[in-house]
Amino acid sequence: MEKKKRIYTPKEVTIGRSLAYGLTDVMGGAAFTIVGAFLLYFFTTFAGLTAVEGAAIIGIARIVDAITSLVMGSLTDNFYKTKLGKRFGRRHFWLLIGSPLMLEYVLMWVTGMNFWYYLIVYLLFEIIAASVLIPWETLPTEMTTDYKARTKMSTCRMFISATGTFLATFVPGQIINMMGQHNAYAYFVNALVFALIFAACIMAANLATWEREITPEMEAEFAKAPKLGLWGGLKKQVKDYFSTLKIKSFRKHLLIYLFSFTGKDVYNTIFVYFGVSCLGISATNSANILSLSFVGILVTVIAGFLMVKKGPRFLFLSGYSIMFLMLGAFYMIYRIKPDNIMMWLIIVGLIYQVGRATLEFTPWNVFPFIPDLDEIVTKQHREGIYAAVMTFVRKSTVAIATFVVGLVLQSGGYKEGQTVQSVGTQDTIVSILIIGTGGLILIAFCVALTFKLNRETHDILVDEMNRLKEGGSKADVTPEAKEVVEELTGFKYEQVWNEDNAK
Template identity: 35%
Template structure:
């Protein structure tokens, strides 16, 4: 369904700090929206909306599946939106950013008390679908805004900083608002949540105006040919062929060796981060014997990790993805070992000593966790370059859709696995204390599972070869072939790089030459 890329104009527009910030503020919504709902929505529904916890969680669970399916739909739609007049007028990526701005305002209605269950379900489904629509197009922009390695790294670095700040700032502001107006009043949640949602809408509009993307011509679209095709009568057989081709497009993403490795690293490491996040409060309460306030206090130290993200960005550009992956996973394993040691040594410390050690161990973990999160979405904009030399197409949103689809499905299964295992070891969240067996079970999930995921990610990262040098060689070869160069004239080094990154014999790359 995507058009083959023809010779294109180079993307010479320079990414500056200002343009990077204009792009990155989008993750105030991308990261902040899930922080807002994850922290407060279920509590609001069960306290003021008349839902029980099973109903609230069922809405969120079903919406996770819906969001996985929607990522596939929006991935293809965004990549192919230049086939339609709206796309050629507003942009195939930025149109969806602009559309999300008014739609996100509608979702603020889910913060109104006493609506029917069906209304909350519909509104939350709209919320998660709009978020997925945004993320698929938004995550595709760095690949289109620049082909420069350092420029893409700057975009991703500033994005990660904004996302991290939003995940700390939103709970901080929310806590202040609730304590000021009153936690027992629905209006306190409504005022805060709706105010943040309005900010989300403003941010989305700004991002749609401060970013840029490939033109239809740069993306390889023949507008005259498309308009001629659209004048033809509807053909059911042609529609079926297009649906089949869409399925092939998504399946074909796993033909690319670098993408398979990226997915292995991303799914193993990031799903393990979710495991930690879902079990840390239980760990603090039942293993350390503290309360929720103590756990929240420790989590607030996550803001310290944000000051390290510029350092991670410089390191990424300096030492490359493979080395920073190894550094991240190594630090993560050591930090988790520190938390384990703190638990085992707690009986030997008085309360004052324990608090200091626990804070230090958590800060070390938050810094390591920030580094683990950082490289995956920083390296992602370079993955479509690897595919382009194989498929001859820019399929960024297809890759984004595949990533989100599989991640959402896997995260759903991981959440169920956590609940199933903790139930198996006898965990009871209403109990005041936990037996040694339950404590061991919590520690095994939070630390053991996470360490296993990081070790497997580390092993995969050792084989990851996409970096500044190889991406430069790849882009030079793509540009040479676009400009009519012969595949027979490829250098041995370029051929070796192409084959190692793609996992495809060079002779089968760049299908235009074969045609």
């Protein structure tokens, strides 16, 4: 009963509790930053896999993880009907069991195994991670309805995420440097250190947060819902997910998020290859360049201020422009091979990370506003569905991008286990870094030019929604409110505020 009382008892959303909530994103950010930066390199250098085999493992696992994310969205929403859900919480149960299961992370970083072993253990970790992250991402909505409190939690989460990204790039480089460039065991030790950190962070978040208790009224409403059966329920769930794409601003937000984050992932995946095979620096120094992501901790604070003053469109375009310039600078370093190459890499890498941190900060600070656009259209609260769709589509595209990187590497003549590659292979690696990363971010840049959601337009929309909630007539809408609602949602004003729009 004590456990039940704690998880259902609201408290003040302080900075400390917001930071504790955000600790789970140490795992969400760091685990996959390490995977993106080192796993394919580990597979091809130490595990004896080809680039295509390594990329296939990561790609297949991401697709399975994407499907798991969709399933988890519905599963955690309805988990309160079980004894475990009632005792430990429909969200918190998954954090409770996910904490010790983080130790599974180390199984990916052992040598001497075959393709199927690495595929299975990576699949398991992706499933475990999804079972933690999906319910965890709903907690701000569960814990408070206050806009400022949610913003505080979101900002603290991104601060923790930036810290985790820095640790995920800095710590591996130091461990590899201490244990030796060609010591595969260094990667296992690194994984063990982070697995323990992940477990502790998830448990801390579990203990510091709470969730909304399911009321008798909510259970009665659920009981009135038609029983669709397994197939009918699945069809409805898929229809719900597709219905999110009716919202114009969400479609744009999804495109910006997917292309920019996938571009960042391509950069992380290929950079160690770029450093080792194209510039002749060590894997440790390549990791050190990636670890310049520590600047993201400061950028998060500044971006939070600019988010209010300038809006997300300004942040999107500024971050992408910085990244374009620095990708060009990396290309010049490759072509010129200047003296003091590490000095130049540090300068360019540091500035690049300012753009990268802005890229990461902005979408998840825009996201809390998106369900309000859905609510004025459907009259429903569907935050969980939107979170699941974002996770599903992103992980699917990451899977494709990772596989394509491996395929292009192999077709470019990459030789597994060798640090010295042919000139043609080096050009292939550089093309992936510059054209692959830059091309994806360019698409996000073009979409961001048309993105209209900001604090002012959001306030106008929310004021109009509140007026409708209080019984106001659609006939009394102001021209400004009508224009904003139509621009942000993509619906004619006469069509909004209708439950049928969710079908």
